[in-house]
Amino acid sequence: MTRDREATGERILAAAAALFAEHGYDQVTVRMIASAAGANVALVNRYFGSKANLFATVLITASTVTAAIEGDPGRMPARLAEHVAHRLRTGASEPLVRMLDRAGTSPEIRAVLAARVEAGLVDAISARLPGPQARERALLATVIILGAGSLRRLLGPDGLHDADPAVLEARLETAFRACLAPPGG
Amino acid sequence: MTRDREATGERILAAAAALFAEHGYDQVTVRMIASAAGANVALVNRYFGSKANLFATVLITASTVTAAIEGDPGRMPARLAEHVAHRLRTGASEPLVRMLDRAGTSPEIRAVLAARVEAGLVDAISARLPGPQARERALLATVIILGAGSLRRLLGPDGLHDADPAVLEARLETAFRACLAPPGG
DNA sequence: TTTTCAAGTATACGCTTGTTTACTCTGGTG
DNA sequence: CACCAGAGTAAACAAGCGTATACTTGAAAA
Secondary structure, three states: OOOOHHHHHHHHHHHHHHHHHHHOOOOOOHHHHHHHHOOOHHHHHHHHOOHHHHHHHHHHHOOOOHHHHOOOHHHHHHHHHHHHHHHHHHOOOOHHHHHHHHOOOOHHHHHHHHHHHHHHHHHHHHOOOOOOOHHHHHHHHHHHHHHHHHHHHHHOOOOOOOOOHHHHHHHHHHHHHHHHOOOOO | OOOOHHHHHHHHHHHHHHHHHHHOOOOOOHHHHHHHHOOOHHHHHHHHOOHHHHHHHHHHHOOOOHHHHOOOHHHHHHHHHHHHHHHHHHOOOOHHHHHHHHOOOOHHHHHHHHHHHHHHHHHHHHOOOOOOOHHHHHHHHHHHHHHHHHHHHHHOHHHHOOOOHHHHHHHHHHHHHHHHOOOOO
16 A cells, blocks of 8 residues: 555545535545545545544535626526536436535535635626626526436436426526526516 | 423424524534534434434424415515515514525535425415416515525624614515516506 | 223434544655 | 655544433323
8 A cells, every 4th residue: 555645635525526416425434535535534534533523525526607707797597507407307416515414414514615605606697797786696597407407316317307308407597597697677 | 300302302393493593504514403402412313313304303393484474465475575575674684585595516415495495385375376386476576576585694693783774665666566466567 | 999001211223423542664864 | 664744534522412211190081
């Protein structure tokens, strides 16, 4: 066994990211992470301080829907609709939403997640919205993004598996547009 | 202490309902329930078999958004919008959504919740939708309902606390209408 | 009053959790 | 080669969980 602290740390981080996204914070134990990473249990706490801190570290690197948020703000509803529709139909999960959704109820974990959602979704969206009440509108769009994650996880992809993608996207785009449109427009 | 099995059982049930809605399944222990009900720990399992079974029993009696779902289907989007807007602004939580949202990740618990959401939301809505693809449309509306619960719990009511209720409702109504409208309409 | 049975109690079992401690091993350095 | 900082390990810790057991108590029936 080659002894390489950095490599081991990254194996732990990668294993934790995969497991947290798959099963959620509560359901994942440090022993699971260590086992998946091929490392000893003690190293998880040794290198990351605590499970909660490891989770926070994972969250920083977790990808978000930024691809759908960035770009021409006018087409953001369409991109978000496509993103959400794809997730609803296929079951491919946005890691951040998934972790959020599967996160436990521990207050500190929720706080970490809330901060991440604020930064990665609400702030990212509202920063690109022209006009007043940008945050309020961004929050409404976040409702749909989060709700899609909840629904999919709860009921599985079965419900919308063979829905017409075009119709689904059209509905969602209208919904997103209603959320995001400037007031009075 | 008056000895009354039925009354004790109901005290346990009521305490469990309140605690599950407040903190979620995972975060509530049978000891907390027993303590809040003024009953002994052992009675919880004695009367309800298991914690999971108690949760299932609580769910059956948990109220839902039925008031907003029932009535003239044409005005369902408006009623749902009002319901969700009210929750988003004030923080008043629908018990079922709250429990769902705060539920843990245990598969059996999720299954119980999924069944309840299917019956109380998806089926209830789709049964009142004229036209084809009723279930698909009901699922999209459920996305918003669940998402509102997620967002509110995660970020608190601060974000939309002082948003204009009328504007909020109007946006949500349009969104709900986009989800629920018959195809091709 | 005495009997009796279920309601209620105290306690501990078995297990899992995150975390820590004390140890062993290894590879690079003098 | 001898050495040693540090990577990796094994084992146990304390705490908390759901649950089961064996016991005590109280009120209604005889």
